[in-house]
Amino acid sequence: MSALTEADDARQVFARIDWRQPWLAPLAERGARWQTAALAGYAPYLAALNADARSKALPTGRGEPLSFIAQDDLPPDASYEAHIAATGCVPTRHNLHDFFNASMWFQYPRIKATLNALQAAQIEALGIGPTRGGVRDALTLFDENAVLFACADRALADALLGFDWPTLFLSKRDAWSERCEARVFGHALLEKLLSPYKACTGHAWIVEVPPAYFSFDDEQRRSLLDERVARMLLSPSPTSRDFAPLPVLGVPGWWPANESPAFYADAAVFRPGRRNRR
Template sequence: MAQIDWHQPWLQTWREPGLRVAQAVAGAMPLHQALNSEPTAPLRFVPQSELPDGQAYEDYIFKTGQCPTREGLHDFFNGLCWLCFPQTKKKLNQLQAAEIAAAGVRPVRGPVRDALTVFDENAAFLSAPQALWDALITKDWQRLFIDLRPLWPQAQLVLFGHALLEKLVYPRKPITAHVYRAQVAINSIAYLDAWVAQDLSAEKLAGKPFAPMPVLGVPGWWPENENFSFYDDSLVFRPRR
Protein backbone atom coordinates (compact mmCIF):
# COMPACT_ATOMS: atom_id res chain seq x y z
CA MET A 1 0.00 0.00 0.00
CA ALA A 2 2.99 2.28 0.42
CA GLN A 3 3.29 2.21 -3.39
CA ILE A 4 -0.11 3.86 -3.91
CA ASP A 5 0.15 7.41 -5.24
CA TRP A 6 -2.97 9.00 -3.80
CA HIS A 7 -2.45 12.12 -5.90
CA GLN A 8 -3.32 10.31 -9.14
CA PRO A 9 -6.55 11.72 -10.62
CA TRP A 10 -8.27 8.32 -10.78
CA LEU A 11 -7.94 7.94 -7.00
CA GLN A 12 -9.77 11.14 -6.08
CA THR A 13 -12.89 9.19 -5.10
CA TRP A 14 -10.94 6.79 -2.94
CA ARG A 15 -8.34 9.04 -1.30
CA GLU A 16 -9.98 9.91 2.01
CA PRO A 17 -11.08 6.46 3.22
CA GLY A 18 -8.15 4.81 1.44
CA LEU A 19 -5.55 6.80 3.34
CA ARG A 20 -7.20 6.04 6.68
CA VAL A 21 -7.39 2.30 6.03
CA ALA A 22 -3.86 2.16 4.59
CA GLN A 23 -2.45 4.00 7.61
CA ALA A 24 -4.21 1.59 9.97
CA VAL A 25 -2.74 -1.38 8.09
CA ALA A 26 0.69 0.26 8.16
CA GLY A 27 0.29 0.35 11.95
CA ALA A 28 -0.03 -3.47 11.95
CA MET A 29 -3.83 -3.65 12.05
CA PRO A 30 -5.25 -6.54 9.98
CA LEU A 31 -7.00 -5.32 6.85
CA HIS A 32 -10.43 -6.62 7.83
CA GLN A 33 -10.25 -4.76 11.15
CA ALA A 34 -9.08 -1.56 9.46
CA LEU A 35 -12.06 -1.71 7.10
CA ASN A 36 -14.46 -2.44 9.96
CA SER A 37 -13.24 0.69 11.74
CA GLU A 38 -14.74 2.86 8.98
CA PRO A 39 -18.17 4.20 10.01
CA THR A 40 -19.63 3.70 6.52
CA ALA A 41 -18.92 -0.04 6.38
CA PRO A 42 -22.20 -1.61 5.13
CA LEU A 43 -21.23 -5.13 6.22
CA ARG A 44 -18.65 -6.83 8.42
CA PHE A 45 -15.26 -7.75 7.01
CA VAL A 46 -13.82 -11.02 8.28
CA PRO A 47 -10.62 -13.00 7.62
CA GLN A 48 -10.65 -15.19 4.50
CA SER A 49 -10.48 -18.24 6.75
CA GLU A 50 -14.11 -17.59 7.79
CA LEU A 51 -15.33 -18.66 4.34
CA PRO A 52 -16.39 -22.32 4.67
CA ASP A 53 -14.92 -24.84 2.26
CA GLY A 54 -17.22 -25.40 -0.68
CA GLN A 55 -19.34 -22.28 -0.21
CA ALA A 56 -19.30 -19.67 -2.96
CA TYR A 57 -17.83 -16.35 -1.89
CA GLU A 58 -20.80 -14.31 -3.18
CA ASP A 59 -23.31 -16.68 -1.55
CA TYR A 60 -21.52 -16.39 1.79
CA ILE A 61 -21.65 -12.58 1.69
CA PHE A 62 -25.33 -12.63 0.77
CA LYS A 63 -26.32 -15.05 3.54
CA THR A 64 -24.13 -13.73 6.36
CA GLY A 65 -23.55 -10.03 5.67
CA GLN A 66 -19.82 -10.72 6.05
CA CYS A 67 -17.09 -10.25 3.46
CA PRO A 68 -14.08 -12.63 3.59
CA THR A 69 -10.95 -10.52 3.21
CA ARG A 70 -7.34 -11.36 2.44
CA GLU A 71 -4.37 -9.14 3.11
CA GLY A 72 -3.18 -7.32 -0.01
CA LEU A 73 -4.10 -4.66 -2.54
CA HIS A 74 -6.87 -6.61 -4.28
CA ASP A 75 -9.07 -6.98 -1.21
CA PHE A 76 -8.01 -3.55 0.06
CA PHE A 77 -9.60 -1.93 -2.99
CA ASN A 78 -12.57 -4.31 -2.80
CA GLY A 79 -13.15 -3.13 0.75
CA LEU A 80 -12.93 0.51 -0.34
CA CYS A 81 -15.55 -0.21 -3.02
CA TRP A 82 -17.90 -1.49 -0.33
CA LEU A 83 -17.28 1.70 1.66
CA CYS A 84 -17.76 4.12 -1.25
CA PHE A 85 -20.40 2.27 -3.31
CA PRO A 86 -22.40 0.27 -0.74
CA GLN A 87 -25.64 0.19 -2.74
CA THR A 88 -23.97 -0.87 -5.98
CA LYS A 89 -21.91 -3.58 -4.28
CA LYS A 90 -25.01 -4.86 -2.49
CA LYS A 91 -26.96 -4.98 -5.77
CA LEU A 92 -24.14 -6.88 -7.50
CA ASN A 93 -24.07 -9.36 -4.62
CA GLN A 94 -27.85 -9.83 -4.76
CA LEU A 95 -27.68 -10.52 -8.49
CA GLN A 96 -24.81 -13.00 -8.03
CA ALA A 97 -26.68 -14.78 -5.24
CA ALA A 98 -29.83 -15.03 -7.36
CA GLU A 99 -27.86 -16.60 -10.21
CA ILE A 100 -26.22 -19.08 -7.82
CA ALA A 101 -29.60 -19.97 -6.29
CA ALA A 102 -31.09 -20.54 -9.75
CA ALA A 103 -28.28 -22.48 -11.39
CA GLY A 104 -25.81 -23.46 -8.67
CA VAL A 105 -22.05 -23.04 -8.94
CA ARG A 106 -20.84 -24.46 -12.25
CA PRO A 107 -17.35 -24.83 -13.75
CA VAL A 108 -18.34 -22.30 -16.42
CA ARG A 109 -20.15 -19.16 -15.33
CA GLY A 110 -23.20 -18.14 -17.33
CA PRO A 111 -23.41 -14.81 -19.20
CA VAL A 112 -24.93 -12.92 -16.27
CA ARG A 113 -22.35 -14.06 -13.72
CA ASP A 114 -19.59 -13.39 -16.25
CA ALA A 115 -20.85 -9.84 -16.76
CA LEU A 116 -21.28 -9.32 -13.02
CA THR A 117 -17.68 -10.37 -12.44
CA VAL A 118 -16.39 -8.08 -15.19
CA PHE A 119 -18.39 -5.21 -13.71
CA ASP A 120 -17.21 -5.83 -10.16
CA GLU A 121 -13.57 -6.22 -11.13
CA ASN A 122 -13.08 -3.75 -13.95
CA ALA A 123 -15.94 -1.27 -14.42
CA ALA A 124 -15.74 2.50 -14.66
CA PHE A 125 -18.61 4.98 -14.87
CA LEU A 126 -18.63 7.71 -17.52
CA SER A 127 -20.97 10.67 -17.67
CA ALA A 128 -20.15 12.54 -20.88
CA PRO A 129 -21.56 14.44 -23.85
CA GLN A 130 -23.11 12.22 -26.51
CA ALA A 131 -20.30 12.90 -28.99
CA LEU A 132 -17.71 11.43 -26.62
CA TRP A 133 -19.81 8.36 -25.98
CA ASP A 134 -20.40 7.81 -29.70
CA ALA A 135 -16.66 7.98 -30.39
CA LEU A 136 -15.96 5.55 -27.53
CA ILE A 137 -18.51 3.01 -28.77
CA THR A 138 -17.01 3.05 -32.26
CA LYS A 139 -13.43 2.97 -30.92
CA ASP A 140 -12.65 6.12 -32.87
CA TRP A 141 -9.71 6.95 -30.62
CA GLN A 142 -8.49 9.86 -32.73
CA ARG A 143 -11.87 11.55 -32.45
CA LEU A 144 -12.42 10.60 -28.80
CA PHE A 145 -9.12 11.77 -27.37
CA ILE A 146 -7.81 14.34 -29.88
CA ASP A 147 -10.55 15.91 -32.01
CA LEU A 148 -13.04 16.03 -29.10
CA ARG A 149 -10.46 16.83 -26.44
CA PRO A 150 -12.12 20.21 -25.66
CA LEU A 151 -15.25 18.29 -24.54
CA TRP A 152 -13.48 16.25 -21.86
CA PRO A 153 -13.82 18.95 -19.15
CA GLN A 154 -17.58 18.30 -19.44
CA ALA A 155 -17.08 14.57 -18.79
CA GLN A 156 -16.82 12.75 -15.48
CA LEU A 157 -15.09 9.36 -15.22
CA VAL A 158 -15.13 7.42 -11.95
CA LEU A 159 -13.35 4.09 -11.62
CA PHE A 160 -15.14 1.31 -9.74
CA GLY A 161 -13.59 -2.12 -10.35
CA HIS A 162 -11.23 -3.14 -7.59
CA ALA A 163 -8.95 -5.16 -9.91
CA LEU A 164 -8.73 -2.10 -12.17
CA LEU A 165 -7.71 0.07 -9.22
CA GLU A 166 -5.16 -2.53 -8.15
CA LYS A 167 -3.57 -2.62 -11.60
CA LEU A 168 -3.29 1.17 -11.66
CA VAL A 169 -1.06 1.17 -8.59
CA TYR A 170 1.59 0.47 -11.24
CA PRO A 171 0.22 2.43 -14.23
CA ARG A 172 0.78 0.92 -17.67
CA LYS A 173 -0.49 2.14 -21.01
CA PRO A 174 -2.53 -1.02 -21.87
CA ILE A 175 -4.68 -0.95 -18.68
CA THR A 176 -8.26 -0.91 -19.92
CA ALA A 177 -11.56 -0.30 -18.13
CA HIS A 178 -14.97 -1.64 -19.05
CA VAL A 179 -16.92 1.62 -19.20
CA TYR A 180 -20.58 1.70 -18.16
CA ARG A 181 -22.49 4.80 -19.16
CA ALA A 182 -23.86 6.91 -16.32
CA GLN A 183 -26.81 8.64 -17.93
CA VAL A 184 -26.90 11.25 -15.18
CA ALA A 185 -24.55 13.97 -14.03
CA ILE A 186 -22.30 12.69 -11.26
CA ASN A 187 -23.30 15.17 -8.56
CA SER A 188 -21.74 13.07 -5.81
CA ILE A 189 -20.50 9.52 -5.30
CA ALA A 190 -23.52 8.77 -3.11
CA TYR A 191 -25.83 9.94 -5.91
CA LEU A 192 -23.93 7.90 -8.51
CA ASP A 193 -24.00 4.85 -6.23
CA ALA A 194 -27.78 5.07 -5.85
CA TRP A 195 -28.31 5.56 -9.59
CA VAL A 196 -26.10 2.62 -10.64
CA ALA A 197 -27.68 0.29 -8.09
CA GLN A 198 -31.13 1.17 -9.43
CA ASP A 199 -30.03 0.87 -13.07
CA LEU A 200 -28.40 -2.55 -12.81
CA SER A 201 -30.32 -5.68 -13.73
CA ALA A 202 -29.47 -9.21 -14.78
CA GLU A 203 -31.07 -8.62 -18.18
CA LYS A 204 -29.05 -5.47 -18.86
CA LEU A 205 -25.77 -7.01 -17.76
CA ALA A 206 -26.33 -10.12 -19.88
CA GLY A 207 -26.09 -7.81 -22.90
CA LYS A 208 -22.59 -6.74 -21.76
CA PRO A 209 -23.27 -2.98 -21.81
CA PHE A 210 -19.58 -2.07 -21.60
CA ALA A 211 -17.21 -0.13 -23.80
CA PRO A 212 -13.48 -0.87 -23.40
CA MET A 213 -11.27 2.18 -22.90
CA PRO A 214 -7.54 2.46 -22.11
CA VAL A 215 -7.84 4.76 -19.09
CA LEU A 216 -4.44 6.42 -19.38
CA GLY A 217 -5.67 7.92 -22.64
CA VAL A 218 -8.05 10.19 -20.71
CA PRO A 219 -6.92 13.81 -21.06
CA GLY A 220 -5.33 15.03 -17.85
CA TRP A 221 -4.83 11.54 -16.46
CA TRP A 222 -1.35 10.80 -17.81
CA PRO A 223 1.34 13.29 -18.89
CA GLU A 224 2.46 11.22 -21.87
CA ASN A 225 -0.87 11.60 -23.66
CA GLU A 226 -0.21 15.33 -24.13
CA ASN A 227 1.88 14.15 -27.09
CA PHE A 228 -0.75 12.84 -29.48
CA SER A 229 1.59 10.14 -30.81
CA PHE A 230 0.63 8.36 -27.56
CA TYR A 231 -2.55 7.24 -29.33
CA ASP A 232 -0.79 5.77 -32.36
CA ASP A 233 -0.12 2.48 -30.56
CA SER A 234 -2.55 0.12 -32.31
CA LEU A 235 -1.82 -2.67 -29.81
CA VAL A 236 -3.47 -0.53 -27.12
CA PHE A 237 -5.85 1.72 -29.04
CA ARG A 238 -7.22 -1.04 -31.20
CA PRO A 239 -9.52 -0.29 -34.15
CA ARG A 240 -13.05 -1.59 -34.18
CA ARG A 241 -13.40 -5.04 -35.69
Protein backbone atom coordinates (compact mmCIF):
# COMPACT_ATOMS: atom_id res chain seq x y z
CA MET A 1 0.00 0.00 0.00
CA SER A 2 1.42 3.40 -0.99
CA ALA A 3 1.90 6.20 1.55
CA LEU A 4 -0.76 8.22 -0.29
CA THR A 5 -3.30 5.39 -0.05
CA GLU A 6 -2.53 4.90 3.66
CA ALA A 7 -3.08 8.61 4.29
CA ASP A 8 -6.39 8.51 2.41
CA ASP A 9 -7.50 5.48 4.44
CA ALA A 10 -6.55 7.21 7.69
CA ARG A 11 -8.56 10.29 6.75
CA GLN A 12 -11.62 8.17 6.01
CA VAL A 13 -11.31 6.41 9.37
CA PHE A 14 -10.94 9.60 11.42
CA ALA A 15 -13.82 11.24 9.54
CA ARG A 16 -16.16 8.57 10.99
CA ILE A 17 -15.92 9.85 14.56
CA ASP A 18 -19.27 11.19 15.75
CA TRP A 19 -18.79 13.21 18.93
CA ARG A 20 -22.56 13.31 19.50
CA GLN A 21 -22.51 9.68 20.66
CA PRO A 22 -22.91 9.64 24.46
CA TRP A 23 -19.85 7.44 25.04
CA LEU A 24 -17.71 9.89 23.05
CA ALA A 25 -19.16 13.17 24.32
CA PRO A 26 -16.77 13.39 27.34
CA LEU A 27 -13.83 13.29 24.90
CA ALA A 28 -15.22 15.77 22.40
CA GLU A 29 -13.51 19.00 23.40
CA ARG A 30 -9.96 17.70 22.99
CA GLY A 31 -10.90 14.94 20.59
CA ALA A 32 -12.35 17.24 17.95
CA ARG A 33 -9.08 19.19 17.82
CA TRP A 34 -7.09 15.97 17.51
CA GLN A 35 -9.46 14.72 14.84
CA THR A 36 -8.80 17.83 12.74
CA ALA A 37 -5.05 17.32 13.14
CA ALA A 38 -5.32 13.61 12.30
CA LEU A 39 -7.25 14.43 9.14
CA ALA A 40 -4.36 16.72 8.12
CA GLY A 41 -1.78 13.93 8.48
CA TYR A 42 0.37 11.83 10.81
CA ALA A 43 2.88 14.60 11.66
CA PRO A 44 0.23 17.23 12.54
CA TYR A 45 -1.58 14.59 14.61
CA LEU A 46 1.51 13.76 16.71
CA ALA A 47 2.26 17.47 17.05
CA ALA A 48 -1.23 18.11 18.46
CA LEU A 49 -0.88 15.27 20.98
CA ASN A 50 2.51 16.50 22.11
CA ALA A 51 1.38 20.10 22.43
CA ASP A 52 -1.33 18.97 24.86
CA ALA A 53 1.12 16.69 26.66
CA ARG A 54 3.55 19.57 27.23
CA SER A 55 0.77 21.79 28.52
CA LYS A 56 -0.41 19.19 31.05
CA ALA A 57 2.98 17.73 32.12
CA LEU A 58 1.45 14.36 32.95
CA PRO A 59 3.66 11.52 34.28
CA THR A 60 3.71 7.95 32.98
CA GLY A 61 4.20 4.86 35.15
CA ARG A 62 7.57 5.82 36.62
CA GLY A 63 7.24 9.58 36.63
CA GLU A 64 8.62 10.29 33.16
CA PRO A 65 6.78 13.12 31.38
CA LEU A 66 4.19 11.93 28.87
CA SER A 67 4.91 12.35 25.16
CA PHE A 68 3.93 10.61 21.93
CA ILE A 69 6.22 9.18 19.25
CA ALA A 70 5.67 7.47 15.91
CA GLN A 71 5.28 3.71 16.18
CA ASP A 72 8.42 3.21 14.05
CA ASP A 73 10.46 5.04 16.70
CA LEU A 74 9.92 2.23 19.21
CA PRO A 75 13.27 0.37 19.35
CA PRO A 76 12.91 -3.14 17.88
CA ASP A 77 14.02 -4.85 21.08
CA ALA A 78 11.81 -2.76 23.40
CA SER A 79 8.46 -3.81 24.86
CA TYR A 80 5.67 -1.26 24.54
CA GLU A 81 4.74 -0.82 28.22
CA ALA A 82 8.31 -0.98 29.51
CA HIS A 83 9.37 1.65 26.98
CA ILE A 84 6.59 4.01 28.12
CA ALA A 85 7.53 3.55 31.78
CA ALA A 86 11.25 4.09 31.12
CA THR A 87 11.04 7.03 28.71
CA GLY A 88 7.53 8.52 28.96
CA CYS A 89 7.19 8.11 25.17
CA VAL A 90 3.99 6.40 23.97
CA PRO A 91 4.39 4.77 20.53
CA THR A 92 1.35 5.93 18.59
CA ARG A 93 0.03 4.89 15.19
CA HIS A 94 -2.13 7.03 12.94
CA ASN A 95 -5.27 5.03 13.69
CA LEU A 96 -8.37 5.11 15.89
CA HIS A 97 -7.11 2.51 18.37
CA ASP A 98 -4.13 4.64 19.37
CA PHE A 99 -6.16 7.86 19.07
CA PHE A 100 -8.49 6.68 21.83
CA ASN A 101 -5.59 5.29 23.85
CA ALA A 102 -3.96 8.73 23.82
CA SER A 103 -7.29 10.29 24.84
CA MET A 104 -7.38 8.21 28.01
CA TRP A 105 -3.98 9.53 29.12
CA PHE A 106 -5.67 12.93 29.40
CA GLN A 107 -9.06 11.79 30.69
CA TYR A 108 -7.72 9.50 33.42
CA PRO A 109 -3.98 10.14 33.84
CA ARG A 110 -3.65 8.42 37.24
CA ILE A 111 -5.34 5.25 36.00
CA LYS A 112 -3.20 5.14 32.86
CA ALA A 113 0.01 5.75 34.82
CA THR A 114 -0.93 3.04 37.33
CA LEU A 115 -1.71 0.54 34.59
CA ASN A 116 1.62 1.37 32.94
CA ALA A 117 3.57 0.98 36.19
CA LEU A 118 1.94 -2.37 36.95
CA GLN A 119 2.48 -3.67 33.42
CA ALA A 120 6.13 -2.63 33.46
CA ALA A 121 6.66 -4.29 36.85
CA GLN A 122 5.13 -7.53 35.56
CA ILE A 123 7.38 -7.45 32.50
CA GLU A 124 10.44 -6.89 34.67
CA ALA A 125 9.49 -9.74 36.99
CA LEU A 126 8.36 -12.30 34.41
CA GLY A 127 9.76 -11.13 31.09
CA ILE A 128 7.94 -11.32 27.77
CA GLY A 129 6.65 -14.81 27.08
CA PRO A 130 4.06 -16.50 24.88
CA THR A 131 1.36 -15.62 27.44
CA ARG A 132 0.98 -12.55 29.62
CA GLY A 133 -0.05 -14.23 32.86
CA GLY A 134 -3.15 -13.54 34.94
CA VAL A 135 -2.26 -10.07 36.24
CA ARG A 136 -1.10 -8.70 32.88
CA ASP A 137 -4.17 -10.20 31.21
CA ALA A 138 -6.43 -8.36 33.67
CA LEU A 139 -4.50 -5.11 33.25
CA THR A 140 -4.73 -5.38 29.46
CA LEU A 141 -8.43 -6.19 29.68
CA PHE A 142 -8.96 -3.06 31.76
CA ASP A 143 -6.92 -0.89 29.41
CA GLU A 144 -8.64 -2.18 26.28
CA ASN A 145 -12.23 -2.86 27.29
CA ALA A 146 -13.14 -1.42 30.70
CA VAL A 147 -16.28 0.54 31.47
CA LEU A 148 -16.21 2.49 34.74
CA PHE A 149 -19.53 1.87 36.48
CA ALA A 150 -19.85 4.67 39.05
CA CYS A 151 -22.47 3.71 41.59
CA ALA A 152 -23.92 5.18 44.78
CA ASP A 153 -26.49 2.40 45.30
CA ARG A 154 -25.32 -1.10 46.23
CA ALA A 155 -28.52 -2.64 44.87
CA LEU A 156 -27.59 -1.43 41.39
CA ALA A 157 -24.09 -2.84 41.66
CA ASP A 158 -25.55 -6.15 42.84
CA ALA A 159 -27.93 -6.18 39.87
CA LEU A 160 -24.98 -5.74 37.51
CA LEU A 161 -22.94 -8.43 39.26
CA GLY A 162 -25.93 -10.78 39.27
CA PHE A 163 -26.86 -10.31 35.59
CA ASP A 164 -30.18 -8.93 36.80
CA TRP A 165 -30.89 -6.92 33.65
CA PRO A 166 -34.60 -6.29 34.39
CA THR A 167 -33.66 -4.52 37.61
CA LEU A 168 -30.64 -2.68 36.26
CA PHE A 169 -32.20 -1.44 33.02
CA LEU A 170 -35.97 -1.49 33.53
CA SER A 171 -37.33 -1.28 37.07
CA LYS A 172 -34.36 0.90 38.22
CA ARG A 173 -34.06 2.78 34.94
CA ASP A 174 -34.69 6.14 36.61
CA ALA A 175 -31.60 5.59 38.77
CA TRP A 176 -29.28 6.09 35.80
CA SER A 177 -27.60 9.50 35.98
CA GLU A 178 -28.89 9.92 39.54
CA ARG A 179 -27.35 6.92 41.35
CA CYS A 180 -25.23 5.24 38.68
CA GLU A 181 -23.57 5.93 35.35
CA ALA A 182 -21.23 4.25 32.86
CA ARG A 183 -18.09 5.76 31.35
CA VAL A 184 -16.16 3.92 28.66
CA PHE A 185 -12.45 3.73 29.45
CA GLY A 186 -11.20 0.95 27.18
CA HIS A 187 -9.76 2.35 23.97
CA ALA A 188 -10.44 -0.83 21.98
CA LEU A 189 -14.07 -0.65 23.09
CA LEU A 190 -14.31 2.97 21.94
CA GLU A 191 -12.93 1.91 18.58
CA LYS A 192 -15.55 -0.87 18.31
CA LEU A 193 -18.28 1.63 19.13
CA LEU A 194 -17.53 3.59 15.97
CA SER A 195 -19.75 0.90 14.40
CA PRO A 196 -22.12 0.05 17.30
CA TYR A 197 -23.79 -3.35 17.46
CA LYS A 198 -26.17 -4.75 20.03
CA ALA A 199 -23.85 -7.41 21.46
CA CYS A 200 -20.95 -4.98 22.01
CA THR A 201 -19.96 -5.69 25.62
CA GLY A 202 -17.59 -3.92 27.96
CA HIS A 203 -15.97 -5.18 31.14
CA ALA A 204 -17.53 -3.11 33.90
CA TRP A 205 -15.38 -2.09 36.86
CA ILE A 206 -17.60 -1.05 39.74
CA VAL A 207 -16.57 2.14 41.54
CA GLU A 208 -18.38 3.15 44.72
CA VAL A 209 -19.03 6.89 44.73
CA PRO A 210 -20.85 9.19 47.17
CA PRO A 211 -24.34 10.41 46.24
CA ALA A 212 -22.89 13.91 45.82
CA TYR A 213 -20.91 12.61 42.83
CA PHE A 214 -24.01 13.00 40.65
CA SER A 215 -24.11 16.73 41.34
CA PHE A 216 -20.48 17.16 40.23
CA ASP A 217 -19.50 18.51 36.82
CA ASP A 218 -17.70 16.29 34.32
CA GLU A 219 -14.19 17.28 35.36
CA GLN A 220 -14.91 16.65 39.04
CA ARG A 221 -16.40 13.24 38.29
CA ARG A 222 -13.43 12.21 36.19
CA SER A 223 -10.99 13.38 38.86
CA LEU A 224 -12.76 11.36 41.57
CA LEU A 225 -12.88 8.23 39.40
CA ASP A 226 -9.26 8.68 38.34
CA GLU A 227 -7.99 8.85 41.90
CA ARG A 228 -10.25 6.12 43.27
CA VAL A 229 -9.73 3.56 40.51
CA ALA A 230 -5.95 4.09 40.50
CA ARG A 231 -5.93 3.13 44.19
CA MET A 232 -8.21 0.15 43.57
CA LEU A 233 -5.83 -1.24 40.96
CA LEU A 234 -2.91 -1.27 43.40
CA SER A 235 -4.34 -3.59 46.04
CA PRO A 236 -4.99 -6.37 45.46
CA SER A 237 -3.70 -7.05 41.96
CA PRO A 238 -6.66 -7.17 39.56
CA THR A 239 -7.91 -10.42 38.07
CA SER A 240 -10.41 -11.14 35.31
CA ARG A 241 -12.99 -11.98 38.00
CA ASP A 242 -13.05 -8.33 39.10
CA PHE A 243 -15.12 -7.34 36.06
CA ALA A 244 -18.79 -7.76 35.20
CA PRO A 245 -20.03 -7.90 31.60
CA LEU A 246 -22.04 -4.87 30.53
CA PRO A 247 -23.76 -4.75 27.10
CA VAL A 248 -23.06 -1.08 26.53
CA LEU A 249 -25.95 -0.30 24.18
CA GLY A 250 -28.26 -1.29 27.03
CA VAL A 251 -27.24 1.80 29.02
CA PRO A 252 -30.33 4.04 29.18
CA GLY A 253 -29.99 7.02 26.86
CA TRP A 254 -27.18 5.43 24.84
CA TRP A 255 -29.20 3.76 22.07
CA PRO A 256 -32.70 4.64 20.82
CA ALA A 257 -33.86 1.02 20.56
CA ASN A 258 -33.38 0.40 24.29
CA GLU A 259 -36.35 2.65 25.02
CA SER A 260 -38.42 -0.49 24.38
CA PRO A 261 -38.35 -3.19 27.10
CA ALA A 262 -38.26 -5.75 24.28
CA PHE A 263 -34.67 -4.68 23.58
CA TYR A 264 -33.56 -6.43 26.76
CA ALA A 265 -35.41 -9.68 26.03
CA ASP A 266 -32.59 -10.85 23.75
CA ALA A 267 -30.99 -13.59 25.88
CA ALA A 268 -28.09 -13.92 23.45
CA VAL A 269 -26.95 -10.45 24.58
CA PHE A 270 -28.50 -9.99 28.03
CA ARG A 271 -27.53 -13.40 29.31
CA PRO A 272 -28.66 -14.95 32.58
CA GLY A 273 -26.15 -14.93 35.39
CA ARG A 274 -23.64 -17.63 36.08
CA ARG A 275 -21.99 -16.41 39.27
CA ASN A 276 -21.35 -13.43 41.45
CA ARG A 277 -18.17 -11.35 41.38
CA ARG A 278 -16.24 -9.22 43.82
